[in-house]
Amino acid sequence: MGMTSTVPDVSVDLAPSNPRELVLRNPVIPASGCFGYGQEFAGAIDVQRLGAFVSKGITPEFRSGNPMLRIAETPSGMLNAIGLQNPGISRFIRKYPPMWATWEVPAIVNISAESVEDYEMMARRLDDVSGVAAIEVNISCPNINAGGFCFGWDARMSADVTRAVRRATTLPVIVKLSPGAVDVVEIAQAVEDAGADAVSLINTLVGMAIDVRKRAPVLANVTGGLSGPAVRPVALRMVWQVAGAVSIPVIGMGGISCVEDAIQFFMAGASAIQVGTAAFAQPKVLMELVDGIPAWLAANGYARLSDIVGVANPRYGTEPD
Amino acid sequence: MGMTSTVPDVSVDLAPSNPRELVLRNPVIPASGCFGYGQEFAGAIDVQRLGAFVSKGITPEFRSGNPMLRIAETPSGMLNAIGLQNPGISRFIRKYPPMWATWEVPAIVNISAESVEDYEMMARRLDDVSGVAAIEVNISCPNINAGGFCFGWDARMSADVTRAVRRATTLPVIVKLSPGAVDVVEIAQAVEDAGADAVSLINTLVGMAIDVRKRAPVLANVTGGLSGPAVRPVALRMVWQVAGAVSIPVIGMGGISCVEDAIQFFMAGASAIQVGTAAFAQPKVLMELVDGIPAWLAANGYARLSDIVGVANPRYGTEPD
């Protein structure tokens, strides 16, 4: 190893096989639902220094979201049941992308729907919207045509959504995997085959909490999504499995709170990372990652981020002979 | 509510439809793999005051377990990959049940195998062993006849194991569910139909950690089981779902560390609880639960534990009209 004197190259293309590509200056991306529409954090951090950001999940129509309480703290984690509060795709397109078009940092739009047709419709509407750099498809949603069974738990349904979105847009398409699938690798391979440019994982695990004084669930929605450091071991395992099984870029997330956490995900095979819950507690974590990842690489003698991607994952890249 | 002056009744029968029944003085049960063979904790706590305990998982043959490192700490949790180190069923039967036969506290034997036949064989061997009060069937094991796909992720395979064990023994049979199934309710109903006297859940989630200095997984086994407070929201959600869908007793576990945690599980519908990881950090937690659950009930004006089982779960018991 030894020291390199130049600044390590931490840029990454998350859609290498897409002509519209998705080149990030650095691999640090705030996660969907945890960064509003990008402007909320502007008072806290220098948003333009991020690699990219993912917007709050957008749905075909306006949603007011779930009633209170929507969040609860759990050991080293939190539950949320926001209920996809958002203005709906039409108002969203009028309101946010024009602002993003003037920004340096690429904006990725997260979309959620309850039918393949609605995913396809949203992707089509976003295709040529200036200010939108890529689409992240949240498949941890109930499929109303399959009795509410989650798209992301079934390989065929996941592929159907991916194919429909792929058909509807030339934008880079990232499919965000659900940790609830019995075999996340099967889902990842199915969406890769269906044309995804990249996969991101994990979305939240389903959890709940009970208020023993009220003898009732804490969350009005009963269950909520578990995120934060608590889920990191599960997220890292899934990233490792998926990165060893697909050849498109993998974006890792789940509990990342510091540079060492991020390095674990890179070594497991992630090309970039997303950060959600940790930035609620400490927005500065985002800046520490932007600065700290290249600093860690330099201190450990690596010239580029790609040198560590997958190094702890023997199934990653070419098999040793 | 108001205060009751008598000591609340916290006894529970975990096999009400089995003539051999499984009556516990209280609902506090150390979990499998976290309490050795009962004697390890004897120096730390009064083992005989527990409701019951579950022994380390036993397999058909001796297993030396996995190489080091076997455990790693994670945020509010831990990973373990012990690899079912145990003496094998024959030596086990000679060594431990004779000691337990002289104890007051009921001993539950946890069994693990890689084929239906091996589960059945172990259940038959245990059937009339004095000192064994019940069998807990760990179905979070790879089925070698199904390419290593975990028994507990598939309703049919879970039912097959349950039926075989049920055939082989009149002992109370508790089936321990895996949180890796896409739909834990489906599995619970399948094992109920196949003759389980009770279900217990959850077993560990699969996770991993990477040592960034060594650029390799921390655990020799790469992945390990995640347990401890970190998983509690997931465990509680699954207990809630299962308790609302089966009529046999549900034994809840996953991250329980204090009386309030236990009350959450009871209110979700658990009739008893198991405690694993928390007792590693603080053996006294077991005694605090034994004393604290009746104290909580008394302080809140309940005469018996069963008064709170499922109170936060509208799907529990008879539907309101």
Place this chain on the structure above:
Amino acid sequence: MATELGTKLEFMGEIVRVEPVMGDSVLTTFVAPDWAVRAAEPGQFVQILSRDPQSTDPLLRRPYSVYRTDISAGTMTVLVRPYGRGSAWLCEQPLGAVLDVMGPLGSPFAVRPRTERLLMVAGGVGAAPLLMLSEVAVRAGKQVTYLMGAQDAGTLLPASELPEEVEYVVATIDGSMGHTGFVTDLVPAYLGWADQVFSCGPEPMFRSLRDVVHRHRLGDRPDVQMAVERPMACGIGACLGCVVETRRGMRTACVDGPAFDMDELIWG
């Protein structure tokens, strides 16, 4: 000493004073950067990391209303009641400990320019934002009546904390000081006098205040601002976890609030 953290809202501030108050609560004063001290307005809050920074549990910051700022000393004060894990930790932090603080956050109380008479209705630690509002209002030459309710005399805000100009009227459940009963019993007498009412306290107090106001005021004057409490994650409008249902839709307690016009709130 206050250290800034390269971000525009987070800073590290050393605790320079810890005073017991209102029974088991404490007034914790910490150093803050000049921009934070100057920016803070009544009704705003700070989010304080309430754990060892090496630990990830409890994970989220805890919001505390700004109780007082001192521009010349460069400090902020919060009033903390030990309740659960976060507040217990915070109450135990000794002099010299360094807090990780984010803020000031939220929207201040909206005092209309022509308002001359402010009525405060405080319950428990809800006293905090109203103390700061009282100080600012008195400094601006306005008249303030501060009503406070508590269990007993020992858990009331000491009169010495308030500016002399403030009329301080109290109620205690056990009758050990002032009116025997609820603070909201005191309100009707002042509704004709007040131009605006500002309130902070527990949910049952808000409900009772609403009923009293509905019963006793004329039309929709005086208007009532209620600073509500919601569990918060981000504190900056990004997570939508802290919403309050209002006639104008779901609004965030952390950015649009914590104070809302009583008449805008939809009561569940």
Place this chain on the structure above:
Amino acid sequence: MATELGTKLEFMGEIVRVEPVMGDSVLTTFVAPDWAVRAAEPGQFVQILSRDPQSTDPLLRRPYSVYRTDISAGTMTVLVRPYGRGSAWLCEQPLGAVLDVMGPLGSPFAVRPRTERLLMVAGGVGAAPLLMLSEVAVRAGKQVTYLMGAQDAGTLLPASELPEEVEYVVATIDGSMGHTGFVTDLVPAYLGWADQVFSCGPEPMFRSLRDVVHRHRLGDRPDVQMAVERPMACGIGACLGCVVETRRGMRTACVDGPAFDMDELIWG
């Protein structure tokens, strides 16, 4: 004051002394119940909860070798090097803080009745159990040579910590005190003298010690006991997380160890 916790191994002990030692490490002395102080033997350890008890992270206790006990004062001492989260927390605990301790745990070093000459080989915080062993051996009238290696003079155990009767020989990597090089360089000269060798230190030291002993000893005498470190969960043999591979199968570091006969260990 030491408070027992209704269990037979856990107690709460107030810190009564904190002394810096060996550079950035500290000697932390806490009150312990009489049974615990009397039971503790050299080579045993205690498990210390290294977090705020209200927090669940870091979750597991941390094992620390017993460095010294004082029966008349009713105290135990541990030597803590700040390394990760748990030890950093522990090093920061001030006088008067109360630790949640479990122990003593593990098997003591096995000093054979006829052993008269003990050779200690210590690296880093491995000095701790060997300090206690030296004190006990000297009190029993035995001869002790204590070899210690460190980076530099500042990170060696001060000679004043050891009984006067002990021959203390040191090695430093930077040559600032004693032999320039590794502690294991010193070992060959003592192998003929010693009846038994006791060692504690980092993994590379153990490997180098094994090679030196293999090269220089006659037959299998003296025998060498090595107190190994393994991450531990329970500390009482229940989880099988801390196993060591030996010729007699997988053995637990927490119950069968931490000290094992070098010749029994299977080296990966």
